[in-house]
Structures are given as structure tokens and as C-alpha cells.
Amino acid sequence: MSEVKIKIEKLYKIFGPRAKEYTDKVKSGIDKDELLAKYNHVLGLDNINLDIKEQSIQVVMGLSGSGKSTLIRHINRLIEPTEGTVLVDGEDITKLNKADLLEFRRNKTGMVFQRFALFPHHNILDNVQFGLSIKNLDRSESKDKAMYWIEKVGLTGFENKFPNQLSGGMQQRVGLARALAIDPDILLMDEAFSALDPLIRTDMQDQLLDLQKNLKKTIIFITHDLDEALKLGDRIAILNGGKLVQDGNAEEILLNPADEYVSNFVKDVNRIKVLKIGSIMNIDGNMNESNPSVMVDESIENCLPTMLESESGLNVLDNDKNFVGVISKNNIAEILRRSKD
């Protein structure tokens, strides 16, 4: 679980004809606005260092223009870096020659796009098969695989329809099936659910988490929606103006925002819904037999009724029902007070 799958080191991307010349200027500290105003070059990524663990969901978050879509495109090198390295399984992607890069994309990465980017002239079956047919896989074998994934995402019966006959949510399921059909280690999802309406989006998020339980892919998920990030991400990286300002899990981001940008971002989050009991419990406390117990990975919100009924506090148990800590009303009151600020 803890192996690093993708290691991004000192990655810079500057858009413009003389990008290379300006990397030094960026390194010496000029920011995105200045580079644009003075030299008419756009700073995409500014010294990104990020380790993405195997079989985890790494969310990359930021406002538009923060460089998140640029970053994800460096992992399958749809965008060439100006400087820096991207290691996947220890291999430097930025050094691959053309043929190796095609092989890498055909086998290692699957990508899901914000606006689906399905092939309008292919039916659903052929869309899902696309990656397989690019690999010149045997026709019947690739059909079997495609049908398997069409069934997995719940689109059986639609395989002969064309993309524009399906709703947005269904189209994105096709996009997901298309990416998964090549059985990649890495799934790149570029604002995959942003174009969907809220109910469908929640539905797709659940489906993704459900699939991930068995698939154990390394997923890089781009979003500008914090709720989505908190729901999906094992870790959340936050970009601002091409810089990585913070990378951590939901608790770290919520409880210790690295700077003002991040704290503004998390300001309106419903903490008691997102934070787990484990992140605010007191591990020094002693078990009190007369108090009720809650599970360590329960959200604070779910424990509130139990808490209100209890005399003094709660015992916290881990998944094997071992005592791991206590939580008092004061702990919760403090969190509630902090969310008000």
C-alpha cells in the first residue's frame, strides 16, 4: 500500500516559444502573473514535487488556471515538461522515445476526460474497445473485455447506441469503461465528474469508490470541488498558480491548512461531516465502562446523537473492537467552534 507508484520531481512547465530560457527566472522566484506580464509566457507548473502511492486515490485540487489539468497531462506526457522528471515505477516518463511512450500510454495509463471525449462515430462497444483496438488485440478477445466493462459500469444493452444517444452520466460511464478496459495501473481522471449534475455526480463517485475496492488502481483525480476531493481522496494535493501548496489527507488539509489559500478553500466545509472521530480523539484517556462506544473511522456528525445522550464522553474503538481512545464533549465543541471562524 505504501509503495510510491508515481514520483514527480522538480517539475516545471512554462507555455510559450522560449520556455526553456525562463525556467531560471521562475526558479529565482518570479510568479505566474509577473512572468505573463513581463515575458508573455504562461507558468503552468512551478517546481512540483509529489509522491503518489500505489493503489491510492490522489486528488489534485485547485481553481481553474491553477495547473491541475496541466499536471495530470504530464503523467502520460500529453504535455511535454519544460524541466523535471516524472517517474512511474521508477522509469522516467520524460525520457521515453516516441514508440515507448505509445506503449506506455497503451498499457499503463487510462484517462477519463471532463467532457467525456467519446468518439461520436463509434458505438458504445467500439468506444470501450478503442484502447484495445489500438493495441491490435484480437477482435473477439477485445470484445469480451469491453463487454465485461460495459456490464461493470451498468450499461449492458446500450453497446450498440451512439454516445449522443446517452445522457451525460451514461457517457461518462462509457469514458470510465474505456479507460478501464485496457487494464491500466494508473487511472487519470481529469475533472471526470465536474460536467455531471449533482445527483449523478454523487452516484458516479460512489461507483468509483466501489470499483476501486476491488480494482486497487492508482488513481489521480483532478477536481475543483472540495467535497468531491474529501470524499474520494486518500490524499489531496492543492495547487495554486502552478505551485503545490499542500499535500495531505483530508484531516491534515482541514485541521492544518498550509496557507491562506487553502484555509479559504476549506472554509465552508462541514467539518463534523468530513472529520473522523480518530482525528480528534484523545489517545491518553482511559476507558470508561459507563460511556457508550463509537468506531474510530466514524464521522463526527454520525457520533453526535450518541454523544448528546452520553454523560461525559465516548469510548473510541478500532475495527477489531479494541479501545484506542476517548472523546469528550469539549473535543467536539472545539471543532464546532473552529468551523465557525
Next chain:
Amino acid sequence: MSSESLRLFKKSVDGAYRSFSAKYGDAIEAVFDPVLYFLVWFEKLLHNSPWPLVILALLALVYLGSRSIYLTIGSLFAFLFIGYFGMWDDTMSTVSIIGVCTALTIGFGIPVGILMSGSDRARAMITPILDIMQTMPSFVYLIPVVMLLGIGKIPGLLAVIIYAIPPVIRLTDLGIREVNKEVLEAADAFGANRMQKLFRVQLPLALPTIFAGINQTIMMALAMVVIASMIGVKGLGQPVLKAITNQYFTMGLLNGLAIVALAIIFDRVSQSYGKRMQQHRAGANE
């Protein structure tokens, strides 16, 4: 420029071209021999086969292309009208030259369009040439063609192609450039190489636009048959030409109507064929 030096300039260019065509004319003509053989063979086939058979074959093509029974019946009447008024042989000559011309423009124009779509530099170079081909009065480029190759089918064919090929090139280029960038990026993300992208994504998605270009090309080729007849291309253009010089109004009108009939048939068939290829776009309305 003084009139003396202008005269000298014209004379020397003409002289140079004349000696060039005297030297290489035969060799260049030989290049076109296969095309000529095919053209002659195709024309003879249409002339010598029994006419009911030819009509049947043409109607079959019309139906396969358009899937419209009305258009097929209309075409039947058009062909019967043409035959009844004694224009069958000329019409078949025109059909054969238009057919060969269309095949050549497609075979040559689409690759050029693909080349243009892939490189802005190629586009910048080819576009003005296409502009010249479309706007230069056709008689002007008929002169060197006739000087080089004499009078006959091949120069006529070349003249028709020069005039008619620009739309198919332009619209191939446009169609490919208009392919959604996100869809192309998806193809890239799945590791498609250039050829796979071209044949599986770009060309299929550009096809409706390309077909609009082919349709234009056919229409322009038909418009050229009268001019081509001036340099010895047989077909419906010749009687029209004769009618102009001798003031035979009815003859001109009948042959003109035959050209119109052919144009309408070609147009409707190629358009509805093009439309059927974009069925996936209309899918949501089914």
C-alpha cells in the same frame, strides 16, 4: 516596362515553353497513357453495353447511394428522356469523363488535403495555388495544356481536374482541422499513433465535410464539360458548343437540360450518401 522589352519577354517565355513541350511533351503524354486507356475503356463500355443494362446499373448506383425510391424513379425518367431525344451517347461520354475525373480528384485531392491539415506551412503554400486554380479563367491554363499535350481527352480531363479539385482539397483540410481537439487528445491518451489517429478518428469524423467537397467537385466538373469540349472532349458539351456557334436554340436547350439532369442526379445521390454517413450525429433524435 517598355513595349519592346515586354514583347521580348513574352516571346522568350513562349519560346522556352514551346521548346520544353517539344522536348518533353511525348514523355509527359506517356505518363497519362494509363488514364487515357482507362477513360477510353470506360467510355466504350458505357457506349457498347445495351442501354437497358446501363440504365439498370446506373439506377442501382443511384438507389444504393441515396436509398430513395423517388430519386431512382426520377433518374429513370431523366435517362429515358435523354435517350428519347438522342443524347444517349453524348451523355455516356460525359458520365465517363465525370466519373474518371471524380475518381482522380478524390484520389489526389484527399491526400493533399490531409497533408495540408497536418502542417500549417503546407497549408500556407497550397492555399494560394488553390485560389489561382479556382479563379484563373480556364482558357488561360488550357493554352499551356494544349501546347503540351495537344487536343484530346487528357488535356480536357486535366482542365476539368484543375478547375474541380480545389473544393475537395479545401474541405478535406477543413474537415480534419475541425475534428474536436478533446477527442483527438483522447486518441493520444490511448496511445494511438499518427496513422491510427488519421484513419480511426480524423478521417471518419471529417468524412461528412469531405463529402461536401466531393459533391462540390462533381458539380464543378459538370460545369466544365462545355469548356472541355472546346479542346476535343466528347460529350454533352460538344452539341452545346455547336448550338452556340450555329444558333441552334433547341439543341442547346436539350443538351443543357441533359447536363442539368445529370447534375441533379449526381448532387442528390452524393448528398444523401454523405448524410447517411453522419447518422451518428442525428442519433439523439431517433
